[in-house]
Amino acid sequence: MAIKIRFLNYADRYGEPPNRLQGTNRQYKNDESKMTKVFSCQYTTTVNAVSIFTVAILLLSCTPQISKPIVRISAPTIEQEASSIWRTINDIDFLTSQGYRINLPENELMDSLVEASRSGRFGNQDYSLIYNFLATGGYRQTDYDSALSAVKAQRSLIENVIEETISLSKTWDWAFKIFEKYEITFTLYGTGGSYDPDSGLITLFTTTDGKFMNYENPANTIIHEFVHLGMEESIVQKYNLSHQIKESLVDRFVYLLYGKYLPDYKIQNMGNIEMDRIIASKNDLAELEKFFPLQE
Numbered sequence: 089m090a091i092k093i094r095f096l097n098y099a100d101r102y103g104e105p106p107n108r109l110q111g112t113n114r115q116y117k118n119d120e121s122k123m124t125k126v127f128s129c130q131y132t133t134t135v136n137a138v139s140i141f142t143v144a145i146l147l148l149s150c151t152p153q154i155s156k157p158i159v160r161i162s163a164p165t166i167e168q169e170a171s172s173i174w175r176t177i178n179d180i181d182f183l184t185s186q187g188y189r190i191n192l193p194e195n196e197l198m199d200s201l202v203e204a205s206r207s208g209r210f211g212n213q214d215y216s217l218i219y220n221f222l223a224t225g226g227y228r229q230t231d232y233d234s235a236l237s238a239v240k241a242q243r244s245l246i247e248n249v250i251e252e253t254i255s256l257s258k259t260w261d262w263a264f265k266i267f268e269k270y271e272i273t274f275t276l277y278g279t280g281g282s283y284d285p286d287s288g289l290i291t292l293f294t295t296t297d298g299k300f301m302n303y304e305n306p307a308n309t310i311i312h313e314f315v316h317l318g319m320e321e322s323i324v325q326k327y328n329l330s331h332q333i334k335e336s337l338v339d340r341f342v343y344l345l346y347g348k349y350l351p352d353y354k355i356q357n358m359g360n361i362e363m364d365r366i367i368a369s370k371n372d373l374a375e376l377e378k379f380f381p382l383q384e
Contacts, residue, residue: 090283157266161273163229170215175278176190177214193226197217238300246307250266256374261375265322271288271290272290272310290313292306294306304352305350308350311346319337323376344370344373
């Protein structure tokens with residue numbers, strides 16, 4: 089189960105409160121990450137009829153190549169952890185309604201902020217309270233050491249999945265977005281996992297002893313979030329998919345395409361139960377455009 093996020097930057101934090109997108113949690117703008125394309129042919133030429141013809145042939149023969157993405161795994165900063173708490177409290181009603189298991193610091197401050205959110209009084213002005221709580225003892229970088237080790241042990245699997253997806257997606261009828269960099273970080277709060285569709289950031293819930301929600305192997309959740317990032321623009325936003333259908337589609341995608349890497353992957357029970365009938369095979373994943381918009 090994943091939540092779409094955008095990182096809360098300084099300007100957002102102290103400027104006007106961001107607007108809520110339909111059916112999701114609040115969104116925050118960040119620098120856009122784009123696919124890096126490298127053209128393999130380089131040449132110099134003199135301007136004449138023959139060379140112009142030659143240049144045209146060379147341009148036609150040049151195929152854009154997606155460079156191998158960088159996977160960076162790191163502990164969160166205080167700012168990132170504060171943003172995780174802020175987003176969770178900000179969307180407490182939505183998360184509760186969708187059946188998410190929510191983790192927050194247990195103290196009177198957080199209780200009061202949750203109450204403020206439920207009554208519509210929570211906002212950007214409360215970020216400083218959360219940050220100060222973390223800065224005065226609520227944050228320790230060593231709390232993430234065990235999770236860091238566990239995820240780094242899965243780096244090869246994660247990179248294999250990304251590379252395989254790049255190769256397979258060349259023949260798909262829809263654009264699976266590949267970022268030039270994926271940053272994987274952690275939070276002790278919030279839900280199981282979240283993703284930032286602008287930057288390629290994946291945030292994974294963990295505990296101080298390196299446990300993860302729903303799985304012993306964190307790669308299950310990381311690959312789930314990776315797929316969210318890939319189809320967010322070209323499928324989810326394009327066809328305005330509901331939260332339930334989006335989650336069900338991602339689950340089906342991971343199960344069919346990456347089951348050989350993730351034998352313990354589980355289909356969530358909050359998704360659209362018809363998705364296994366609609367997306368019946370790996371071949372269907374290559375032709376997603378033909379299934380959407382879904383017929384009521």
